[in-house]
Structure formats: C-alpha cells, structure tokens
Amino acid sequence: MLTVKQLTKRYNQHPVVDRLDLKIGTNQCVALLGPNGAGKTTTLQMLSGLLAPSEGEITFSEQADGPDRPFIGYLPQQPSFFPWMSAMELLQFVGRLTHIPSRDLKKKCEEMLHYVGLKNHANRRIGGFSGGMKQRLGLAQALLHDPKLLILDEPVSALDPSGRQDVLKMMLELKQRMAILFSTHVLHDAEQVCDEVVMMKLGRVQWSGALTDLQRSYPTEKYVLSTEEGLKNWIIGKDYVKELQILSPTTAEFKLNYPADRNRLLTDAIDSGLMIRHFEEKRPSLEDAYMEVMGS
C-alpha cells in the first residue's frame, strides 16, 4: 500500500528525518514510536502530503486521482477547527472538500458522529468542546471519506482512560478495513493494536519490524515465582539468581544466569519442600524492548 524510500527532511541543513525507509501493507497497523523530537510528526506530515520532503520517495499502490491523496485520512496531533462551527457543520464542510456526494453527506456525517461518540453534540459549537471531544471529531473528519490509509498523530494523547479505550477499540475495528499508521508515546496502547513497530530517534529509524520479532529479539528473561509459604530466606543467596526483587513474602521476580537454571531453581525448590503456587517466564513488554532499543 505504501513504500517509503530514503525519506529526508532538513531544516537549515539539519536532517530532522534522515533517510527513512518504510513499508505498510494493506490493513496493516503500524506504530511510530520515539522520544520527543524524534521526527514522528514531520514524517506523518510528509506522508500526508502536508509537508514537502527534502529528499526521498513516497509511493502509494492506490491510484491517486489528484495531489490531495484522497485515499488518506489524517488526524493531526492538535486538531484545530473553526470554533464557530458545529460538529455537524464541520463534517459537512470536510465532506464537501473530499467530494462525498451531497445526497449521502448528511447521513454519513450523522453515522460518523455516532461512531466517534459525539452523536449528542452534533449541533454544539466546537469552541465549547473539550480536548478529548476535539480529538474524536478529528478522528471523524479523518474517517469520513473511507480512507485506505489512516494516519493518526498521537490519537490518544488528549483522551482520558475510557476515551483511550474507546479509540483503541475503534482502531482494532478499523484495521480490518484500512491500513493505520499512528504515532504514540503510550507504549501499552501501541502494543494492544499494532502489528508492526517503527522506532525513531533523532530522525533515524532505530528498529522496525513485527512487534512479535521485537519482543523476541530483546528478551528480558524475567521470571516470577510464587510459593505457598515465605520464600525470601530460601531464594536470597542463590548464586544463579540475579536482579532479585522480593514483591511480597511469597512472591519474587528475578533473572537467571542461564535459561537452563530454570530446572535447577525448580528442583532446588522442590528439594527444599517449598510448595510452588506459580512460576512463569515474563514476556517482555513493548516498553522493555523500547528501552533496550533507545538505550535509556
């Protein structure tokens, strides 16, 4: 659906996006991650056609019938709207710009306001909307023309926890029918919806690939052991246990020197008469992998 080669943006000779390569397949959901100033917004703006690249190629497999890339829906980081318009007026305005046939427009706008949870605010002026409501309206205007690629710049940053869950649920549903590229700082949210991850730092891609591959290539190899009776005195001093954290009198989290030490630990525990309630190898989270990649 989208292939990006050596995409670069320079300001005063200084690259803020530096030779970025990226591929997004149909119905793929890709999270763009990175610290402040990494170049995420600049990248998304170039892909949306809002900012001219200094160098590089952006190729879409979809046929564009104009320079406005009608198959893209874009939600900016801080959507700004005419405050005197109502939500319905704004969507109708956007619908006309994106050439939605006028006979379908009102119904489509109503459906979209319902979808993003603004049905009861359709005729209210946007000037009185909260940040979260504006974010939902931004999502509605990005989706109105049924894009094939949805580009979302920090779609959940202005939302409260329940608003965040709503948007994540929408994204899970939307990725069945369109590709999604979104930037976020909320790694836990990214993990819930994305298939692929691109991590940027100072304009350069540090890692990109499938979320599952990322977690596999940066294993944290942490283990959690819970026993029926206290385990603190038993586990402290075991020479194959490192980075030990006693979470409660009966639960500890730790790393082992070697994976084979798992058997040794369990055998030792049984030999000592400990009743094991729970033992698990903790799957590294996206946050663990992010910290490894970014080196912080």
Ligand SMILES: Nc1ncnc2c1ncn2[C@@H]1O[C@H](COP(=O)(O)OP(=O)(O)OP(=O)(O)O)[C@@H](O)[C@H]1O
């Ligand atoms: N118009 C501009 N002129 C000069 N420098 C710019 C301009 N726009 C962005 N930059 C710089 O480009 C770098 C990348 O900015 P960008 O907004 O793309 O980062 P980001 O990863 O989206 O950050 P954040 O997570 O804080 O939103 C920053 O150092 C920023 O100061």
